[in-house]
Amino acid sequence: MNYKNTLTFKAFKKSKYFSLKYINYFPIYDTLLKKFRNKKIIFVEIGVFSGGSLFMWRNFFGKKAKIIGIDLNPDIKRFEKYGFDIILGDQSSNKFWKKFFQKYGKVDVILDDGGHTNHQQITTVNNCVPNVKDGGILITEDVHTSYIRDKWYNPSKYSFINYSKKLIDDINTRYPGIKKQKFSLSKYIYSIQSFESLTVFNINRKLSKINREVRNNKLSTNPKEFRASLNKDSFFFKIKNFFNVKTNFTYLVFLINSLKLRNFFK
Numbered sequence: 534m535n536y537k538n539t540l541t542f543k544a545f546k547k548s549k550y551f552s553l554k555y556i557n558y559f560p561i562y563d564t565l566l567k568k569f570r571n572k573k574i575i576f577v578e579i580g581v582f583s584g585g586s587l588f589m590w591r592n593f594f595g596k597k598a599k600i601i602g603i604d605l606n607p608d609i610k611r612f613e614k615y616g617f618d619i620i621l622g623d624q625s626s627n628k629f630w631k632k633f634f635q636k637y638g639k640v641d642v643i644l645d646d647g648g649h650t651n652h653q654q655i656t657t658v659n660n661c662v663p664n665v666k667d668g669g670i671l672i673t674e675d676v677h678t679s680y681i682r683d684k685w686y687n688p689s690k691y692s693f694i695n696y697s698k699k700l701i702d703d704i705n706t707r708y709p710g711i712k713k714q715k716f717s718l719s720k721y722i723y724s725i726q727s728f729e730s731l732t733v734f735n736i737n738r739k740l741s742k743i744n745r746e747v748r749n750n751k752l753s754t755n756p757k758e759f760r761a762s763l764n765k766d767s768f769f770f771k772i773k774n775f776f777n778v779k780t781n782f783t784y785l786v787f788l789i790n791s792l793k794l795r796n797f798f799k
């Protein structure tokens with residue numbers, strides 16, 4: 534979809550104040566956020582700046598939505614008179630978030646377009662994820678800062694993107710028997726979507742349960758398991774046949790294949 538044809542881009546163009554977004558965001562916003570239009574939702578944007586995106590979101594979501602803007606800059610109070618909830622605060626403060634959610638309760642959508650440092654983005658995820666409703670989403674914007682040295686001091690082991698990869702590992706601990714992580718959000722985050730410059734956390738506690746097997750108990754043909762079979766053209770198959778040994782050399786095959794895979798991890 535051409536970004537110019539999206540509802541969010543039209544809402545962005547219609548805004549009376551300045552805003553800066555990237556063109557790839559608009560089709561993603563449309564796809565993820567259209568289900569919330571014209572509903573009584575709570576939408577939170579961290580980072581108000583010139584106020585342009587507050588009006589954009591009002592144009593897009595409609596009058597029923599409560600639009601909350603958060604920023605460190607006290608000047609943003611000027612937008613209160615347009616019907617926005619304006620909250621002064623620091624997204625990297627746990628105390629700030631505690632007070633914020635005591636006031637508003639759980640919310641539908643949170644968009645982080647604040648300061649974009651690793652610490653700000655990660656603290657925001659940790660505080661906001663448990664406070665998003667089931668079916669709601671948290672979008673972290675401008676995650677390219679995880680790769681930029683100037684100003685952001687990245688790449689770093691503790692970049693936001695590395696944290697989002699850790700959260701993918703965390704989700705997979707719902708598979709039975711996988712070691713749980715000490716710090717986990719896996720009971721809230723159903724899935725994570727990664728787009729260029731945007732990371733999306735889909736929240737759903739009901740769907741984030743420990744997984745289990747289910748069988749349909751129908752007729753089995755008892756098929757032979759071919760998973761560990763050796764390819765007839767392979768070196769190990771020839772050795773196995775020549776020496777008439779039983780082993781399938783599974784660990785050796787695993788090691789050699791791992792060496793071949795190295796190139797994909799570069």
Ligand SMILES: C[S@@+](CC[C@H](N)C(=O)[O-])C[C@H]1O[C@@H](n2cnc3c(N)ncnc32)[C@H](O)[C@@H]1O
Pocket residue numbers: 551552553554578579580581582583584585586603604605606622623624625646647648649653
């Ligand atoms: C990129 S601008 C927001 C742009 C706006 N969302 C738009 O689309 O027009 C980033 C804003 O985040 C605010 N900000 C920076 N650090 C912050 C922090 N720690 N907590 C809250 N807001 C912060 C800045 O004051 C600035 O207004």
